[in-house]
Amino acid sequence: MDRLPMHGDRWQSSLHWQPTDAQQQDFQQLYAEILAVNQQVNLTRITTSEDFWEKHLWDSLQGVAPWLSDSQPEVAGLRVVDIGTGGGFPGLPVAIVFPHWTIALMDATRKKITAIELVCQNLGIANVSFLPQRAEQVAHQPTHRETYDLALLRAVGPVNTCAEYALPLLRLGGQAVLYRGQWTADEEAGLAAILPRLGGKLRSVRSQTTPLTQGIRHNVVLTKVDRTPDKFPRRPGIPAKTPLV
Numbered sequence: 001m002d003r004l005p006m007h008g009d010r011w012q013s014s015l016h017w018q019p020t021d022a023q024q025q026d027f028q029q030l031y032a033e034i035l036a037v038n039q040q041v042n043l044t045r046i047t048t049s050e051d052f053w054e055k056h057l058w059d060s061l062q063g064v065a066p067w068l069s070d071s072q073p074e075v076a077g078l079r080v081v082d083i084g085t086g087g088g089f090p091g092l093p094v095a096i097v098f099p100h101w102t103i104a105l106m107d108a109t110r111k112k113i114t115a116i117e118l119v120c121q122n123l124g125i126a127n128v129s130f131l132p133q134r135a136e137q138v139a140h141q142p143t144h145r146e147t148y149d150l151a152l153l154r155a156v157g158p159v160n161t162c163a164e165y166a167l168p169l170l171r172l173g174g175q176a177v178l179y180r181g182q183w184t185a186d187e188e189a190g191l192a193a194i195l196p197r198l199g200g201k202l203r204s205v206r207s208q209t210t211p212l213t214q215g216i217r218h219n220v221v222l223t224k225v226d227r228t229p230d231k232f233p234r235r236p237g238i239p240a241k242t243p244l245v
């Protein structure tokens, strides 16, 4: 296994931030642990050190760039949920960089959650919890519904499906960051049309270019502005099979 690149200049120029030495060591160990667990449980196809740096570390953190360059005390203790975390992305890099946040790592596939639980134990990452359940179920549980400050979703399906998973979990004023690749005017119009039904509003669409391979990324940021009606999210499987239109 290779050493991870530092790319301090690339962090700095793209996100106006750089990892500390301790965080860089955590990233290196995360890389090693994910590769080790990946032998047993298929967590990721991204395995070279440069790819891991760009597509897992950098990409996970670019979605929370506004908080990276912001040291205001009120952002100290966010309650975050990573919906469909898979191999722990974007949740694990975020947990490493924001030790005062608490990150609930949610995935419908129990064996993935079991695998990343082991990774977190080995790394000593303590500001995380594990939800081996579907978003459609968790979002109807009173201890989770409308309680999160921030929801993160990367590669979890159509954007309207993601909105239906995320908005019921957010408190009023909370935000969701939907990590997207390409982003079209049609998608944006389709999303804007359904957000009012979920109590959401489109806050911003930020675009970024990945620093090593110049891929395109968009972060679609939603804000919760009204309570979400109890009927959302719909029953397990429905939001993905029949996204709201």
Ligand code: SAH
Pocket: 083, 084, 085, 086, 087, 088, 089, 090, 106, 107, 108, 109, 112, 133, 134, 135, 136, 153, 154, 155, 156, 165
């Ligand atoms: N976010 C990770 C993984 C993306 S793969 C990354 O970007 O690398 C999508 C993951 O979402 C899968 O692990 C799948 O099990 C999970 N998933 C899909 N639908 C879900 C749902 N309704 N609730 C919870 N997890 C879900």
